[in-house]
Amino acid sequence: MxxxxxxxxxxxxxxxxxxxxxxxxxxxxxxxxxxxxxxxxxxxxxxxxxxxxxxxxxxxxxxxxxxxxxxxxxxxxxDPRAAAAGASVAAGAISAPMPGVVVEVLVAEGDEVVEGAKLLTIESMKLQSTVRAACDGVVGRIHVSAGSEFNKDDVLVEIESND
Missing domain, CATH: 3.30.700.30 (Glycoprotein, Type 4 Pilin)
Incomplete structure (x- = not known):
C-alpha cells in the first residue's frame, strides 16, 4: 500500500x-x-x-x-479519498489545517487560479506554510487578511470551480 x-x-x-x-x-x-x-x-x-x-x-x-x-x-x-469526500461537502472552501495567523495574502477576490496555485502564507507554531488552490477556478471570497488569526477548520478562502 x-x-x-x-x-x-x-x-x-x-x-x-x-x-x-x-x-x-x-x-x-x-x-x-x-x-x-x-x-x-x-x-x-x-x-x-x-x-x-x-x-x-x-x-x-x-x-x-x-x-x-x-x-x-x-x-x-x-488521503486523497478523504480530501475528495471533504471537497464534496464544501466545494471550493479551503479550511485552515491548524490554528495560526495569516502572514500574506497572495491573491485577490476575482483572480483566476489553477489547482495548486499559492493563495496564502500562514504561520503556526513558528512554521510557515502555503495554502494552495484545490481546483481551477476564480477566487470568490477571501475570509482573512494579513495578520488575522484563525482557528483549525475556519474557512480561509473560497474558490468558485470552473467545473
Whole structure:
C-alpha cells in the first residue's frame, strides 16, 4: 500500500517494503532503512540508511512538525479519498489545517487560479506554510487578511470551480 505525505509544499509518496526485522520504506524512488527512537519531551533519534539525526517531533492533529539538522519540516498525511469526500461537502472552501495567523495574502477576490496555485502564507507554531488552490477556478471570497488569526477548520478562502 502506498501513502502520500505533504512535506512543506512537496507531495512525497511512501510505501513500506519490509516491516519484519527492520523498517524499509520506499520514499519517492529510493529504498531507505528507517529506525526511529522516541526520547523525552519530543526529542528523538531518526536513522535513515545508518545516518543518525537528532530531532524533535511535535504533533497537532494530522500534522507532524519535525526539527532536524537545524531545519523545520511540517509533515501531513494526505488521503486523497478523504480530501475528495471533504471537497464534496464544501466545494471550493479551503479550511485552515491548524490554528495560526495569516502572514500574506497572495491573491485577490476575482483572480483566476489553477489547482495548486499559492493563495496564502500562514504561520503556526513558528512554521510557515502555503495554502494552495484545490481546483481551477476564480477566487470568490477571501475570509482573512494579513495578520488575522484563525482557528483549525475556519474557512480561509473560497474558490468558485470552473467545473
Amino acid at each position: 502506498r501513502y502520500a505525505f505533504k512535506i512543506g509544499d512537496e507531495l512525497v509518496k511512501v510505501a513500506p517494503r519490509s516491516l519484519a526485522d527492520e523498517l524499509v520504506l520506499n520514499i519517492g524512488d529510493k529504498d531507505c532503512r528507517v529506525v526511529f527512537e522516541h526520547g523525552k519531551e519530543g526529542r528523538c533519534t531518526l536513522s535513515l540508511d545508518g545516518k543518525n539525526y537528532e530531532s524533535w517531533v511535535a504533533r497537532d492533529g494530522d500534522d507532524i512538525y519535525i526539527k532536524m539538522s537545524g531545519r523545520y519540516f511540517k509533515v501531513t498525511a494526505f
